[in-house]
Amino acid sequence: MKLIDITQPLRKNMEVWPGDTPFSLRPSMQISDGSSVNVAEVTMSTHTGTHIDAPFHVNQEGETIDTLPLDYFTGEAVVIDLTGKNIITPEDVSSAVLKGVKKVLFKTAANETGHSYSAFPQVASELAVKLKEAGVHLIGVDFPSVDPLESKELRAHHELNKAGIVILEGLNLFGVKPGYYELTAFPLRLSHGDGSPVRAVLKEMKR
Numbered sequence: 001m002k003l004i005d006i007t008q009p010l011r012k013n014m015e016v017w018p019g020d021t022p023f024s025l026r027p028s029m030q031i032s033d034g035s036s037v038n039v040a041e042v043t044m045s046t047h048t049g050t051h052i053d054a055p056f057h058v059n060q061e062g063e064t065i066d067t068l069p070l071d072y073f074t075g076e077a078v079v080i081d082l083t084g085k086n087i088i089t090p091e092d093v094s095s096a097v098l099k100g101v102k103k104v105l106f107k108t109a110a111n112e113t114g115h116s117y118s119a120f121p122q123v124a125s126e127l128a129v130k131l132k133e134a135g136v137h138l139i140g141v142d143f144p145s146v147d148p149l150e151s152k153e154l155r156a157h158h159e160l161n162k163a164g165i166v167i168l169e170g171l172n173l174f175g176v177k178p179g180y181y182e183l184t185a186f187p188l189r190l191s192h193g194d195g196s197p198v199r200a201v202l203k204e205m206k207r
């Protein structure tokens with residue numbers, strides 16, 4: 001069974017949210033320095049690279065990453081190809097395509113580099129109600145945030161949370177064919193965390 005890694009590599013100088021903690025991995029013990037082991041210290045934000053937002057990210061009363069039920073993070077997913085589109089609207093999803101699948105991943109980037117933080121597609125906040133009605137409980141996007149960089153209102157985040165839909169951001173879906181897969185994308189069990197990087201993987205499946 002083929003496994004497809006749809007996670008951004010966590011690497012030095014990778015783009016992060018403006019003003020957020022830069023990613024770093026620094027050796028704290030090195031075999032080459034006479035230590036018996038290699039050990040590193042990692043510094044990053046909970047919103048670095050491919051990550052899940054807990055409702056607490058935008059809502060003081062929202063659930064934190066450690067309390068979200070694990071079934072959000074594993075199960076059937078559909079990849080919908082919207083390459084080149086700069087807004088995702090309710091018309092982009094249909095129950096014929098969803099077929100009862102609870103996780104929907106939107107592919108929009110036209111190249112391997114993906115979207116930069118300075119220009120990425122938008123999610124119409126009305127999408128949340130449509131997805132909720134279809135029984136969807138997780139939305140994944142291949143760009144940094146479901147709301148624009150300048151947004152303080154964070155409408156899409158709030159509407160999706162209100163609809164009980166968990167948000168997976170920063171996927172790398174380049175080269176992935178639209179269709180049905182099994183997704184796994186578990187966050188770290190960060191006590192009271194507002195989000196977490198994940199390792200997101202698709203498994204091809206027969207339907």
Ligand SMILES: N[C@@H](CC(=O)c1ccccc1NC=O)C(=O)O
Nearest residue numbers: 017019020047053144145146169
């Ligand atoms: N909403 C973005 C992250 C975000 O807004 C953010 C991340 C790190 C530091 C500051 C942020 N927003 C500040 O207004 C996200 O969902 O990943």
Ligand SMILES: [Zn+2]
Nearest residue numbers: 047053169195
């Ligand atoms: Zn985030």
Ligand SMILES: [Zn+2]
Nearest residue numbers: 053145146169
């Ligand atoms: Zn977000």
